[in-house]
Amino acid sequence: MITRRQLIAAGLGAVACRSLSAQPAAEGSRLLTASDVHVADYPTVEAVRWIGQALERQTGGRLRLRQYHSGQLGRESEAIDMARFGAIDITRVYAGALNNTFPLTQALCLPYVFDSVAHLRRAIDGHVGDSILRSFEQRDLVGLAIYDSGARCFYNTKHPLHHPRDLHGLKLRVASSDIFLQLMRRLGANPTPMSLGETFSAMETHMIDGAENNMRSFQSSRHFEAARYWSESQHSYAPDVLVMSKRSFQALRPEDRALVVSLARQSVPVMRTLWDASEATARQQVIAHGVKVNAVDMPAFRAAAAPLLAEYRKQPQIEALYRRIRDFA
Template identity: 40%
Template sequence: MMHFGKVAAAFTVAATLLASTAMAQTVLRSSDTHPDGYPTVEGVKYFGELVKERTDGRYEVEVYHSAQLGEEKDTIEQVRTGVIELNRISMAPFNGTVKETIVPALPYIFRSEEHMHKVMDGAVGDQIKAAFEDIGLVVLAYYDAGSRSFYNSKKPINSVEDLKGMKFRVIQSDIFVDMVAALGANATPMPYGEVYSSMETGVIDGAENNFPSYDTAKHFEVAKYYSLDEHTILPEVFVMNKAAYDQLSPEDQEIFQQAAKESVAKQRELWAAKVAESRKNVEAGGAEITNPDKQGFIDAMEPVYAKHVTDPVLKKMVEDVKAVQ
C-alpha cells in the first residue's frame, strides 16, 4: 500500500512540475500583412526560433501572416495598446506619430540598399529607435523591403510626364501622397489587401511597391507595366509593445535583442534571393519592365522635402544620412 502511495505522490509531483512549466511559457503574437514564406514573415519566425531555443521554451512567437489580425493601420494600434506583443510593419504609417520616421520615407534619400543598411545600422537608426519608445514601442530590428517603384495597367512609364493624371494607390502616408502629387499623378491611400481588386476594376490605374510584393500579391496579373524608378528604399520595422518588453528580465531582453539582430542578417539574405526570384516570376508572367531616367523623378521631389523637412531635427537627420558613406 505504501508503495502505491509513493508512486501516486511521484505522479502528483511530476504533474505539478509539468503544469508549472506549461504556465511559465509565454506566447507572443506577431502580425504581418504579407503571405507565409515572405522574407519578413520568415525573418520574424527565425527570431522566434532563436528566442524559444535560448529561453528554453519559456517564450514562443506565433506569426500571424497574410493580415490575419488586420491591415497595418489596425495592427499598429493593437501593438501599441498591447493587444498583440509584436508587429512587423512598414515604417511609413508611423510618419504621423514618430516624426523621425519621415526621413527614411523620403524619396531618393538613400543612394542604394547598401547605403540604407549603413544608415539604419548606425546612429540615425538608433535615433529612430529611441523615438519609437515615446509611443510605447521598442524597435527590435529593421528589415529590408527593397526599392519601391510604380506599376500600372495602362502603359509603360519612361518619364515623369508619363505619370501625369494617373491614379496610384499609395501607403497611408502624407509623404507618399505628396510624392505622387509632385509627379503630376493622383494618390489614393488604401489598405494593401484592396489593391488587386481596385486595379482590376479600374478604381486605380496602378500602385507602387517592390518586386516581391508585386509578385506575391499577383498585382502583375492586372498591372503588367513596371517602371524601375526606385523612388524609395524604405526599411520595415519590427517592433514590440514596450510594456511587454519591460516585463522581460535584463537577461531575456538581451536574448530578444540578439535574436532580432541575427534575424536581420537572415532576412536580408532571404530578401535578396526573393527579389531575384520575383523579378523572374513577373517577367515570365508577362510583366514589362522599363528603366526610366531617374533624374526627372529626383528633381520633382523638391517640394516634398520643402514641405516635410522643416523641423531642425529632421534637417539634421537628412544631412546625417547624406554624410554616411
C-alpha cells in the same frame, strides 16, 4: 460605441489569453504573438519565425512566439495600435505607416534620400537606425530592428512611365502616409490610400490604375497579374520596422528583454539573405509572366520630388537625420 479596432484588439487579447492558458504552468512561461500583412514565405515573416525558433530554443521552451501572417489580424495601422495597447506583442510594419505617429521615420521614407540598398543598409546599421529605434519608446513601443525592403517603384495597367508627366491623371494606390500622398500629387498622379490587400481587386475593377511598391511585394501579392508595366523609378527605399509592445516588453524578465533585442538584431542579416534571393527570383517570375520593365528619366523624377524633400528638411530633426544618412552615401 465599440469600434472595429477595439473589437480586433479585444478578440486578439482573448486569443492570446487562451493560448497562454493552454501552456505548461512553468514559472515565467509566455507565448508571444506577432503579426505581419505579408505571406508566409515573405522574408520579414521568415525572419520573425527565425526569432521565434531561437527564442524557444534558448529559453528551453519557456518563451515561444506565434505568428499571424497574411494580414490575419488586420491592416498595419491596426497592428500598430494593437501593439501600443498590448493586445499583440510584436509586429512588422512598413515605415510609411509609422510616419504620422513617429516623425523620425519620415527621414527614411522621403524620396531619393537613399541611393541604393547598400546605402540604406549602411545608414540603418549605424547611429541613424539606433536613433530611430529609440524614438518608438515615446509612444508605447520598443524598436527591435529595421528590415530593409528594396527600392519602391511604380507599376500600372496602362502604359510605361518614363517621365513624371506620364503619371498625370493615373489613380495610384499608396499607403496611408502623408509623404507618399504628397509625392504622388507632385508627380501629377491621383493618390488613393488603401491597404495592400485591397489593391489587386481595385486594379481589376479599374478603381485604380496602379500602385507603387517593391518588386518582392509586387510579386507576392500577385499584382503583376493585373498590372503589366513596371517602371524603375526607385523613388524610395523606405524600409520595414520590427516593433514590440512596450507593455509586453517590460513584462519580461530583464534577461529575456535583452535576449529578444539581441535576436531581433541577429535576424536582420537572416532577412537580408532571404530578401536578396527572393527579390531576384520575383523579378525573373514577373518578367516571365509578361511584365514589361523599363528605366525612367531619373533626373526628371528627382527634380519633381525635390520640393517635397526640401519642405521636410525644414524640420531640424529631419534635416539632422538627412545629413547623417547622406554621410553614408
